[in-house]
Amino acid sequence: MTQINTLLFLLLFSLSSLSYAQIFYSKSEALELAFGKVQLENLSLFPEEADMVKIQQLAKTKLESGLFTFYVGKDGGKILGYAAIESENVRTKPETVMIVLTPEGELRNVYLLAFHEPPEYMPPERWFESLLKHPLTDLDFSKGVDGISGATLSTHSALNSVRKVMAVYQVMVKK
Amino acid sequence: MLKKKNTLKLSIVSSLILSSIPAFALEKPKTMEDMWKIIEAQQKQIEALQNTKSLPEDVPVKTTATNEVKTLERKTDVLSQEVEKLRTNLAIPEEAKYKSMYGLGPAASKVYQVGKGLSIGGYGEGSYQANVADKGNAQNNADLERMVLYIGYKFTDKILLNTEIEYEHASTGEGTELKGEAEVEFASLDFFIDPIANVRTGLMLMPMGLVNRIHEPLFYFGNHRPEVEQRIIPSTWREMGAGLFGAITPNLTYTAYVTNGLNGVKSTSAGGTAGFSSDGIVEGRGGGSFSAAENFGYTARMDYDPSFVPGLTVGASGYVGKSGQNQQYLGQKINAFTQLYETHVQWKYRGLEFRALGSWGFIGDAALLSAANGQTIGSQNYGYYTELGYDILPLVLPNTTHYLAPFVRYEKLDTIAKAPNGFADDLTKDWQIFQVGLQYKPISNVVIKADYRNYVQKQGTHPDDFNLGFGFIF
Numbered sequence: 001m002t003q004i005n006t007l008l009f010l011l012l013f014s015l016s017s018l019s020y021a022q023i024f025y026s027k028s029e030a031l032e033l034a035f036g037k038v039q040l041e042n043l044s045l046f047p048e049e050a051d052m053v054k055i056q057q058l059a060k061t062k063l064e065s066g067l068f069t070f071y072v073g074k075d076g077g078k079i080l081g082y083a084a085i086e087s088e089n090v091r092t093k094p095e096t097v098m099i100v101l102t103p104e105g106e107l108r109n110v111y112l113l114a115f116h117e118p119p120e121y122m123p124p125e126r127w128f129e130s131l132l133k134h135p136l137t138d139l140d141f142s143k144g145v146d147g148i149s150g151a152t153l154s155t156h157s158a159l160n161s162v163r164k165v166m167a168v169y170q171v172m173v174k175k
Numbered sequence: 176m177l178k179k180k181n182t183l184k185l186s187i188v189s190s191l192i193l194s195s196i197p198a199f200a201l202e203k204p205k206t207m208e209d210m211w212k213i214i215e216a217q218q219k220q221i222e223a224l225q226n227t228k229s230l231p232e233d234v235p236v237k238t239t240a241t242n243e244v245k246t247l248e249r250k251t252d253v254l255s256q257e258v259e260k261l262r263t264n265l266a267i268p269e270e271a272k273y274k275s276m277y278g279l280g281p282a283a284s285k286v287y288q289v290g291k292g293l294s295i296g297g298y299g300e301g302s303y304q305a306n307v308a309d310k311g312n313a314q315n316n317a318d319l320e321r322m323v324l325y326i327g328y329k330f331t332d333k334i335l336l337n338t339e340i341e342y343e344h345a346s347t348g349e350g351t352e353l354k355g356e357a358e359v360e361f362a363s364l365d366f367f368i369d370p371i372a373n374v375r376t377g378l379m380l381m382p383m384g385l386v387n388r389i390h391e392p393l394f395y396f397g398n399h400r401p402e403v404e405q406r407i408i409p410s411t412w413r414e415m416g417a418g419l420f421g422a423i424t425p426n427l428t429y430t431a432y433v434t435n436g437l438n439g440v441k442s443t444s445a446g447g448t449a450g451f452s453s454d455g456i457v458e459g460r461g462g463g464s465f466s467a468a469e470n471f472g473y474t475a476r477m478d479y480d481p482s483f484v485p486g487l488t489v490g491a492s493g494y495v496g497k498s499g500q501n502q503q504y505l506g507q508k509i510n511a512f513t514q515l516y517e518t519h520v521q522w523k524y525r526g527l528e529f530r531a532l533g534s535w536g537f538i539g540d541a542a543l544l545s546a547a548n549g550q551t552i553g554s555q556n557y558g559y560y561t562e563l564g565y566d567i568l569p570l571v572l573p574n575t576t577h578y579l580a581p582f583v584r585y586e587k588l589d590t591i592a593k594a595p596n597g598f599a600d601d602l603t604k605d606w607q608i609f610q611v612g613l614q615y616k617p618i619s620n621v622v623i624k625a626d627y628r629n630y631v632q633k634q635g636t637h638p639d640d641f642n643l644g645f646g647f648i649f
Contacts, residue, residue, distance in 0.1 A: 023332055026268045044255035060576045066215075069259040087266040091648065092296030092327055096266035113267045116329065118337065118365060119373065120388075124425050126482055142569035146485035147523030152394060153648075156619045 023114045025098075027085065030113050034083045034100045035073030043070040043082070045172045058136060058167035061160040068168050079103045082169060086161035090117045090154045097128075097158050099165040105174055107132050107139075110162060115154070123151045123158060131159070136166045217251050296325040300392040302399075302624070302644025309636035319345040323360065338362040359463060361413050369421065375432075376417035378463040382430040382476040383492045384408040385519050385532055392646025393619070396528075396564055396582040397612050397626045399642065403558035403588050407534045408517055409457040415466055418474075426480045430492075435461050436470035439498035439511040439538070441548040451498070453550045453601050455590040456513065456536065459498055472496030472513075486523040491516070499540065504547035512539035526566030528580070533559035542595035551591055551598040558588030564614065578616035582626075585609060602634035612642075622646045 025033065031040060045068045047055060055063050073080035081103060087096040093116035100109040110128040127148055131139065138144035139162060141155075148155050260269065301319040321343055328336045339362075344355030363377035380388050386395055386404040390411060395401070404410050416434030423429060437459035441450035448467070449458035461467065478490035493516045499509035517534035534557065538544065541554035564582030568575050586608040594600040612626025624644050630637035 023267055027263055028269065030267070042252070042256050042259065044252060044259075060574070067255060067258060069255060085263045085267070087263075092294035092325055093329075094266050096263075116335075118335075119367070119370070119422075120420065120428070120430075124480065126425065130485065140569070142526045142566055146525070147528075148480075148486065149488040149521040149523055153619065 025111065025113045027113075030085070030098045030111060031071055031073075031083060033111060034071075034098065034109065035080050038080060039074045041072045041074060043072050043173075044068075045070070045168065047168070047172055051171050054171045055164070055167045058170060059160070059163040060140075061164055063164065063168075068172070070169075070173070081108060082173065084165045084168070085113065086165060087114075088157035088161055090121065090157050093117050095154055095157050097161050099162050101166065101169055105166065105169045107134060107162065107166060110158070112158075117154065121151050121154050123148050123155050127151075127155060128158070131162060136163060136170065139163050139166070213254055217247055217254070220247060292329055294325075294327040294329070296327075296649055297323050298325075298391045298393075298646065298648040299323060300398070300644060300646040302642050304398075305641045306638040307627070307641050308639040309630070310638050311636065313638040333367045335365045335367070336362070337365065360411055362463075371421045371423060372419050373421050374417065375420060378413050378415055379418070379432060379434065381412040381414060381434070381474055381494065382420075382432065383412065383474065383494060383515065384410065384517055384534065385521060385530060386410050387412050391648050392624070393616070393622050393648055396562055396580075396584060396614055396624075397610060397628075397642070398624050398644040399628075401532075401560050401562075401584065401586055402606065402608055403532065403534060403560045403586050406455045406457060406590055407536060407556055407558035407588055408515065409455070409460055412457075412460055413463065414461050414472065415463050415468070416471075426482060427477065429475070429477045431475045432473075434472045434474065435466040435468035436472040436496035436500065437461070437498040437513055438467045438500045439513065439544050439548075439552075440500065440502045440504070440509055450548050451511075451538065451544055451552045452548065453552060453591055453604055455553075455556060456498075456515070456538070459513075467500035469501035470497035470499065484522070488521045489519070491518040493517075498538070504543055507543060509540050509543050509547065511541075511544055513537070526569060526580070528564045528566075528582075529562070531559070531561040533557070542597055545595055545598045551594050551601055553589075553591035553593055553604075554595045555593035556588075556590045557592050558586065560584060560586035560608075562610075576618070578614070578619075580614045581612070582614060583611050603632050603637075605633035606637070607631040620648050 046066060047063070047068065052063050052066070069084065071083040073083065082101045082105075083098055085096065085098050087094045094114070095112070095117065096114040098111045098113050099107070100111070102108045110131055112122070112125075112128065115122045127146070130146060134144045139159060141147055141159070145159060263269075299319070299322040301317070303315075303317045305315045306313040321341055322345070323339055323341045326338045326340065330336065339360035340357075341360045342355060342357050346355050347357055348354030359378060361378050361380050363375050363379045366374040368374060382388055384404050386400050387408060387410040390400065400410055414434035416432050418430065418432030420430040421428065437456060438448045438461060439451040439456070439459045440448070442448045451459050472494055473496055474492065474494045476490065476492035478488055480488050493514070495512070495514050498511040498513045502509055514537040515534065516536075517532060519530070519532040522529045536556040538552060538554055538556075541552050545552045562582060562584035564580040566578050566580045568577055568579040587606070589605040591600050591604050607630075609629040609631070610626055612624065615623045622645065624646065625642070627639070627641050629639045
């Protein structure tokens with residue numbers, strides 16, 4: 001009887017307190033998190049074939065589309081930074097991150113916006129923090145990035161997204 | 176560089192081509208693909224305009240051209256923004272107000288749900304096994320050990336179904352062939368409540384050890400799972416039940432389940448449970464198939480990832496529960512209180528991967544169970560292993576995305592660490608295994624494996640083998 005009570009308690013507990021754990025930020029919330037309440041501009045980029053080759057070499061991952069969009073945060077005429085939202089499938093479901101670069105292209109923040117795999121596979125926040133300020137060449141599991149036991153595929157997906165965004169910046173935006 | 180802006184600004188030119196600007200951007204395209212086609216067509220037109228810039232100067236035409244290029248530029252910008260909106264809406268909502276409505280009604284989640292309700296994935300592994308020493312009667316073989324389909328369904332953002340349907344050894348067999356199995360490895364509903372406490376129910380993977388929960392071939396060394404994580408901690412071990420999981424702090428996670436208990440007693444009816452044996456508790460698993468639930472099992476696990484050592488995880492888990500399932504032998508009730516504990520450490524640092532795991536089991540009423548099942552069932556069992564691998568490829572090719580790791584593993588286990596009074600120990604169950612191998616991943620979802628295992632038994636011999644195989648996950 002005690003065992004049945006325990007099960008009933010667990011089920012009732014689950015049904016009485018459901019909330020939202022998988023989507024952490026909407027797009028507008030995320031962009032506000034990145035730049036505050038400032039003017040935002042879309043910067044649409046159309047890399048040519050040669051650019052795509054360069055980007056893929058630098059990113060070590062495939063660029064899926066010939067259109068890439070940065071959100072540019074601006075305060076007056078001054079650029080505060082560049083943000084991009086990227087989604088990659090981890091196992092069967094996507095992980096969505098927002099990557100924020102400084103005006104000079106340095107990695108400033110990586111925010112996990114949504115994670116649709118079971119939460120056990122989710123990389124911890126400190127792992128995203130450990131990526132910051134590393135140059136693109138160091139963003140590799142054999143160099144400056146530590147692996148996470150139990151989150152191998154999700155960290156690979158996130159790292160691919162970060163590398164892709166930094167590579168696009170270097171080839172298409174950097175002056 | 177800002178190549179796109181430059182491209183457009185350079186395209187101030189004349190021409191007759193402008194008279195044919197299409198009106199297809201006026202109607203909003205339905206899909207990202209439609210929109211992308213339109214953008215590409217517009218880009219081509221802009222390029223065509225650029226190519227005509229050497230035409231003689233003609234002021235009125237130039238002005239018209241400038242206006243038309245501006246119109247095209249504006250349309251391209253609008254469409255690019257729409258594409259970006261569609262792309263990101265597949266993963267996250269545009270505004271917070273829509274996010275809060277998810278799960279309460281289909282309207283708000285309509286866009287977001289596109290393609291995300293049902294998800295399909297899977298993994299597989301196969302190998303060639305050559306018995307290279309102490310062969311005995313063992314046959315070399317080639318086996319598609321597992322082909323697995325993951326099917327998931329997201330009912331809402333807070334309720335998710337995960338299933339794993341597995342074919343073992345490629346067939347359920349015909350006639351006298353060796354038979355594989357088709358089985359549901361797990362089918363569980365997750366209710367996401369809070370990072371601290373979420374609920375899972377259904378046929379669940381028991382949260383013990385390193386391999387049982389994450390058993391895809393990409394994530395362990397060698398073609399076969401460590402023997403300790405098959406014989407001392409059964410894998411794949413799954414039971415029916417319910418439980419909680421979550422993160423107490425970002426570095427400290429836990430899982431706690433209540434499930435049907437193991438069934439240690441061998442059934443006398445044909446096709447019944449095999450129960451515990453001298454090979455351990457593995458055949459006492461219920462597996463969700465009319466599992467005996469007269470007794471429940473209680474499992475808990477904790478893992479800690481200390482911030483001061485990046486990549487390190489330490490953890491422990493335990494299972495307790497009676498395995499008698501209200502059965503008797505010679506008029507005596509069998510309680511068979513079963514305990515299994517394990518502790519593990521795992522460290523990934525740069526190319527280094529290290530694992531160590533130890534597990535200890537205790538079985539009550541072992542003498543009674545041994546008599547009932549007709550073989551010696553250890554009142555105690557134990558096993559441990561340690562392994563080390565290193566991705567050497569970046570040392571040779573710094574920019575490679577491939578992975579090549581040699582590894583070594585040592586295992587020690589004994590399923591009859593202590594025989595019950597009146598029953599003899601079986602020293603053929605006391606093993607040491609020395610293993611070396613290579614793991615190659617051309618991409619992170621595919622692995623090619625080669626390994627050699629040398630078995631040392633306290634008594635008798637066990638075939639040593641060489642294994643060559645593959646694994647994948649998608």
